[in-house]
Amino acid sequence: xxxxxxxxxxxxxxxxxxxxxxxxxxxxxxxxxxxxxxxxxxxxxxxxxxxxxxxxxxxxxxxxxxxxxxxxxxxxxxxxxxxxxxxxxxxxxxxxxxxxxxxxxxxxxxxxxxxxxxxxxxxxxxxxxxxxxxxxxxxxxxxxxxxxxxxxxxxxxxxxxxxxxxxxxxxxxxxxxxxxxxxxxxxxxxxxxxxxxxxxxxxxxxxxxxxxxxxxxxxxxxxxxxxxxxxxxxxxxxxxxxxxxxxxxxxxxxxxxxxxxxxxxxxxxxxxxxxxxxxxxxxxxxxxxxxxxxxxxxxxxxxxxxxxxxxxxxxxxxxxxxxxxxxxxxxxxxxxxxxxxxxxxxxxxxxxxxxxxxxxxxxxxxxxxxxxxxxxxxxxxxxxxxxxxxxxxxxxxxxxxxxxxxxxxxxxxxxxxxxxxxxxxxxxxxxxxxxxxxxxxxxxxxxxxxxxxxxxxxxxxxxxxxxxxxxxxxxxxxxxxxxxxxxxxxxxxxxxxxxxxxxxxxxxxxxxxxxxxxxxxxxxxxxxxxxxxxxxxxxxxxxxxxxxxxxxxxxxxxxxxxxxxxxxxxxxxxxxxxxxxxxxxxxxx
Amino acid sequence: xxxxxxxxxxxxxxxxxxxxxxxxxxxxxxxxxxxxxxxxxxxxxxxxxxxxxxxxxxxxxxxxxxxxxxxxxxxxxxxxxxxxxxxxxxxxxxxxxxxxxxxxxxxxxxxxxxxxxxxxxxxxxxxxxxxxxxxxxxxxxxxxxxxxxxxxxxxxxxxxxxxxxxxxxxxxxxxxxxxxxxxxxxxxxxxxxxxxxxxxxxxxxxxxxxxxxxxxxxxxxxxxxxxxxxx
Ligand SMILES: Cc1cc2nc3c(=O)[nH]c(=O)nc-3n(C[C@H](O)[C@H](O)[C@H](O)COP(=O)(O)O)c2cc1C
Ligand code: SF4
Numbered sequence: 001x002x003x004x005x006x007x008x009x010x011x012x013x014x015x016x017x018x019x020x021x022x023x024x025x026x027x028x029x030x031x032x033x034x035x036x037x038x039x040x041x042x043x044x045x046x047x048x049x050x051x052x053x054x055x056x057x058x059x060x061x062x063x064x065x066x067x068x069x070x071x072x073x074x075x076x077x078x079x080x081x082x083x084x085x086x087x088x089x090x091x092x093x094x095x096x097x098x099x100x101x102x103x104x105x106x107x108x109x110x111x112x113x114x115x116x117x118x119x120x121x122x123x124x125x126x127x128x129x130x131x132x133x134x135x136x137x138x139x140x141x142x143x144x145x146x147x148x149x150x151x152x153x154x155x156x157x158x159x160x161x162x163x164x165x166x167x168x169x170x171x172x173x174x175x176x177x178x179x180x181x182x183x184x185x186x187x188x189x190x191x192x193x194x195x196x197x198x199x200x201x202x203x204x205x206x207x208x209x210x211x212x213x214x215x216x217x218x219x220x221x222x223x224x225x226x227x228x229x230x231x232x233x234x235x236x237x238x239x240x241x242x243x244x245x246x247x248x249x250x251x252x253x254x255x256x257x258x259x260x261x262x263x264x265x266x267x268x269x270x271x272x273x274x275x276x277x278x279x280x281x282x283x284x285x286x287x288x289x290x291x292x293x294x295x296x297x298x299x300x301x302x303x304x305x306x307x308x309x310x311x312x313x314x315x316x317x318x319x320x321x322x323x324x325x326x327x328x329x330x331x332x333x334x335x336x337x338x339x340x341x342x343x344x345x346x347x348x349x350x351x352x353x354x355x356x357x358x359x360x361x362x363x364x365x366x367x368x369x370x371x372x373x374x375x376x377x378x379x380x381x382x383x384x385x386x387x388x389x390x391x392x393x394x395x396x397x398x399x400x401x402x403x404x405x406x407x408x409x410x411x412x413x414x415x416x417x418x419x420x421x422x423x424x425x426x427x428x429x430x431x432x433x434x435x436x437x438x439x440x441x442x443x444x445x446x447x448x449x450x451x452x453x454x455x456x457x458x459x460x461x462x463x464x465x466x467x468x469x470x471x472x473x474x475x476x477x478x479x480x481x482x483x484x485x486x487x488x489x490x491x492x493x494x495x496x497x498x499x500x501x502x503x504x505x506x507x508x509x510x511x512x513x514x515x516x517x518x519x520x521x522x523x524x525x526x527x528x529x530x531x532x533x534x535x536x537x538x539x540x541x542x543x544x545x546x547x548x549x550x551x552x553x554x555x556x557x558x559x560x561x562x563x564x565x566x567x568x569x570x571x572x573x574x575x576x577x578x579x580x581x582x583x584x585x586x587x588x589x
Numbered sequence: 590x591x592x593x594x595x596x597x598x599x600x601x602x603x604x605x606x607x608x609x610x611x612x613x614x615x616x617x618x619x620x621x622x623x624x625x626x627x628x629x630x631x632x633x634x635x636x637x638x639x640x641x642x643x644x645x646x647x648x649x650x651x652x653x654x655x656x657x658x659x660x661x662x663x664x665x666x667x668x669x670x671x672x673x674x675x676x677x678x679x680x681x682x683x684x685x686x687x688x689x690x691x692x693x694x695x696x697x698x699x700x701x702x703x704x705x706x707x708x709x710x711x712x713x714x715x716x717x718x719x720x721x722x723x724x725x726x727x728x729x730x731x732x733x734x735x736x737x738x739x740x741x742x743x744x745x746x747x748x749x750x751x752x753x754x755x756x757x758x759x760x761x762x763x764x765x766x767x768x769x770x771x772x773x774x775x776x777x778x779x780x781x782x783x784x785x786x787x788x789x790x791x792x793x794x795x796x797x798x799x800x801x802x803x804x805x806x807x808x809x810x811x812x813x814x815x816x817x818x819x820x
Binding site (some may be wrong): 344 | 603635636638640641642644649653656658674675678682683685686716717740741743750755756757758759760761762763764765766767770771772774781814
């Protein structure tokens, strides 16, 4: 009989029985069997000298960890609104029929598990799914069924994906049928690297690096927009023996995929940026926290990492790639650090900020992928080369991930200061009506506000730009966003855990035509309670789905008010009341 | 020995001298301002910071007072009506999320959530009650979990350990699906004293001793006394 116990013991030993490596241990434990049973959790806990509950609570936190079988092949359908609009619904139906399952179930033969997950960073290939960790682009019901047949025949998924290549563009770096969709290259980030001076930073001192990055005016690209030079300077000034650099590649904001492309195209520059940050703050160790959805990039990144470490252009600097396990909240820097320490990704209390007390309590710089790559280029080319672009207060360039109802979804490099109208023109927006800037946590913008400008003062963004045409149901879009937050709230704090459910239900009331005039002021009042009391950025920004859409489209809400319905029964939802009946009737007897 | 430095802060327009680095909740209570709290317990560092009921405004930004250490020159607002609205809003969210049928609860009268509701003059929650069915866990030897009443404060998961220093309570799942669970093997080995400690640590009636309840007559329970009500 297979010695699972011995196997788990070996896994734990491989990580030196270090409980901080629990995420890696759990990945390895999933490798052979696909899940970690209660017995497995107990065995791992015993080897690590911790409570079984501790292991179980980590397993239960992440989308890609399971405590029961999820099929030999596991299919995760992307539930982002971009995927839904592109036909994910039909794909879901076809798969349910073909496999004889509902979403969340495993086929009777144990071969297939059909699951759902939040945006997988493939909005330029929508609708897409992750199958056994690999991205399957541009799904159709036929394509999904063909894939199932292929896998049933016991053939490798990679071969089937190779067969797709012709239509979808083959990515040579990855050997996968996904394209980087670089629509707008240059003027700075994807500019010609050949003209760069050979890594001058070799000789640059920590002071010079920080000075150059600060003068460039570079601000973080992960969302909060904090000055990168200042962050590095703060970190190095905290007295400590050990400091760390962490690159945040957890890119989870629905609609973003720029980090996926950067990791594929410019991994060397990223490692250079991390080593530079290390040199600036006095760290010799760095971590790349890679979201589990991008696991298929791991091999490519490891190769590049080894090359970089061997070259060591900036002196010795070691990098470990830490795989996440599926949780949007782990993009929040302190949740990310918790996850790196082998825990549930629940955000810490701030202050102290990571620059003061980060990974293992040591001063830590956490930066986004794009930030670190820009920093590397800035140090190579000088701060003026960066400041040439953009505006006085928002210097430089930034990447947009454009998706939705556009001719050319993909990556656009724009100087800050570019107008919304220009971007909509360039990407071939089709009758745009609602534009979501910065993802669900960002802002709902009217597409006719063409004069609005991408900048820290106006449309400051984490890089996601989702375009929706006039024929889309706006409430459907908003409900999808709101549900995303319900699903991704970590559950640590009351206002976000309970409040996002309440906000989603309020929105649904408008969507379903059950809202009454007195519900209108609740939109802002309830949103304020959640945003002003939540512990982290997720709960602070999630109510913006309601508040910014109401501001952009006041008539949308006003028109949704039901004038006629009896005041007694305005909450009565026929669909919900008869759902159980429908379920039972549909159930195979 | 660490030195104590006094610094000045301003609370609702009043200047006061406080110990630098002390928890803002402590400082405010010493100054006679009783900010409401649920998850908070004294001397836990870092604080749990999960219930978010202690909303105040510091230098123009809303924060949970328990999560902040005082610095010189802080401008603190506690009395503004919009803050009371936030505080009560969060408590109402908790009432809407769980199933709190106080008259049937063993902890009634000794429950911090119930007391908070009375204190804020709440008659009902403005938010639609979810009426979700949460499960009970009777499998423990001496403790049971009544999840309908859990407010997810994390006192038990983060502050409670058995005699060997191991955690006994954990969170399973995430977001609105998060539920507290007990490590049954460790629970079985808890001392009588430790069991009572767990029950007392729970601010509501979610962790209970099996076979016990309603042992304090009405009139003698913690929140029956006028002092407690006026706090
Ligand atoms: C809910 C939430 C999700 C986040 N997700 C990401 C992310 O995926 N990538 C990222 O770089 N930053 C993300 N952030 C921001 C990080 O907390 C942090 O500010 C950022 O990584 C700092 O890097 P920067 O200064 O280079 O922007 C997120 C923040 C929140 C509140
Ligand atoms: S705001 Fe939401 S995601 Fe952030 S700590 Fe609170 S529950 Fe977790």
